[in-house]
Amino acid sequence: MLRKLKAAFVRHGFIGLAVHAVRRADSFCLPAVQGRRFRGAFGGYHEAMASVRPWFLAGYDNDAVVDNGLEGMSRILPSDARVLIHLERLLPDVKCILDAGGNTGAKYRAFRDQLLDLNNNVSWIIWDTPAAVRAGRKRAVTDGLTALSFVDDVAEAPPADLVLCSGLLQYLDIPFADLIGRLVKKPPHLILNKVATRNGSTVVTLERLRDTAEVPYQIRNCEEFVETLDALGYDIVDEWVLPEFSHVISDAPQLGASTCRGYYGKFRAAATKRKLRAFAAACLLMGSLIASPEFA
Numbered sequence: 001m002l003r004k005l006k007a008a009f010v011r012h013g014f015i016g017l018a019v020h021a022v023r024r025a026d027s028f029c030l031p032a033v034q035g036r037r038f039r040g041a042f043g044g045y046h047e048a049m050a051s052v053r054p055w056f057l058a059g060y061d062n063d064a065v066v067d068n069g070l071e072g073m074s075r076i077l078p079s080d081a082r083v084l085i086h087l088e089r090l091l092p093d094v095k096c097i098l099d100a101g102g103n104t105g106a107k108y109r110a111f112r113d114q115l116l117d118l119n120n121n122v123s124w125i126i127w128d129t130p131a132a133v134r135a136g137r138k139r140a141v142t143d144g145l146t147a148l149s150f151v152d153d154v155a156e157a158p159p160a161d162l163v164l165c166s167g168l169l170q171y172l173d174i175p176f177a178d179l180i181g182r183l184v185k186k187p188p189h190l191i192l193n194k195v196a197t198r199n200g201s202t203v204v205t206l207e208r209l210r211d212t213a214e215v216p217y218q219i220r221n222c223e224e225f226v227e228t229l230d231a232l233g234y235d236i237v238d239e240w241v242l243p244e245f246s247h248v249i250s251d252a253p254q255l256g257a258s259t260c261r262g263y264y265g266k267f268r269a270a271a272t273k274r275k276l277r278a279f280a281a282a283c284l285l286m287g288s289l290i291a292s293p294e295f296a
């Protein structure tokens with residue numbers, strides 16, 4: 001025990017050790033705070049960020065936070081089922097996937113044995129925080145994952161056929177419409193999984209990630225979000241609920257439980273273009289039939 005304490009002291013110094021002790025106490029020792037994964041109800045992302053307690057790291061963009069829950073996220077989970085169904089169906093038409101909030105490649109690693117096309121035919125680009133991108137690039141080289149690449153500025157991502165946001169939207173520090181607006185091109189397909197929603201007005205709470213950090217967590221008004229998707233030009237073709245990710249804010253129970261949803265959206269213009277192409281092809285066929293001698 002003493003040896004462990006001495007090693008930790010050498011590694012973290014006195015202040016580091018004291019901060020660690022306070023975080024541990026906050027997370028585990030005080031029975032009153034145990035289980036309080038979500039606390040506070042704030043007006044917006046920045047207000048929540050400003051309310052992070054000083055002994056916690058603030059937000060996701062920290063090296064110490066990158067691996068939080070990584071092992072679980074890198075496996076196929078029941079919550080991935082609908083994402084996999086849509087990916088499998090769409091993959092023949094998809095050459096480039098932008099995985100927004102893809103961490104260091106968690107879902108790429110989870111899915112690539114299941115979706116064999118991912119190994120050879122698709123480039124999988126991850127946009128995440130600079131901390132996750134740094135770690136992800138190193139690990140992709142170590143693991144020889146050549147189809148996997150990373151950007152820390154979403155505007156630098158090449159045009160994608162499909163954007164996947166799995167577990168990102170609650171942590172996003174910009175409006176979703178701005179994220180889509182920064183892309184070089186609107187993707188024909190959008191798969192959004194693990195989106196925290198509610199019926200009342202949008203609220204931002206703080207989620208505690210183990211004993212390390214507190215991160216703003218947005219629970220969106222469901223109707224407004226669907227309107228946003230519509231205004232961006234997406235038809236919601238499929239929608240699902242993931243009851244296992246429903247949460248109550250411990251010090252604001254009156255707000256009720258959140259509802260975690262998933263969406264598959266198809267860009268309307270893409271569908272219209274395809275219909276126009278089919279119509280033009282039909283017209284050409286009719287034209288050549290009419291012009292043929294048999295028709296005369």
Ligand SMILES: C[S@@+](CC[C@H](N)C(=O)[O-])C[C@H]1O[C@@H](n2cnc3c(N)ncnc32)[C@H](O)[C@@H]1O
Pocket residue numbers: 060061073100101102103104106107127128129132165166167168171172173174
């Ligand atoms: C819960 S993890 C989701 C990981 C994985 N996509 C999954 O579904 O399991 C949330 C991810 O969002 C990223 N993230 C949080 N805020 C972000 C932001 N403002 N911009 C980009 N990525 C962000 C985090 O770094 C983290 O990798």
